Amino acid sequence: MDTHRVDNQIDITKEICPMTYVKTKLKLETMTSGQVLEVLLRDGEPLMNVPKSVKAEGHKILAVSQEGSFFKLLIERR
Secondary structure, eight states, X not given: OOOSOOOEEXXXXXXXXXXXXXXXXXXXXXXXXXXXXXXXXXXXXXXXXXXXXXHHTTOEEEEXXXXXXXXXXXXXXX
């Protein structure tokens, strides 16, 4: 069970790369430092690329967990 406070959520399960990261980045840009974004995404390219790109931007990955057929990614905005 995740114990992080979630400030915002985005569902990118219907998006394809690179829009998965673009939508995540745009959502993060609307948030303030320290806030947590919950991202619902698919396995495969999104799960491999979004966390890597988010980390490269300087944000912190708090958790990755499987939620049924999708994955939940928690990102702390830096």
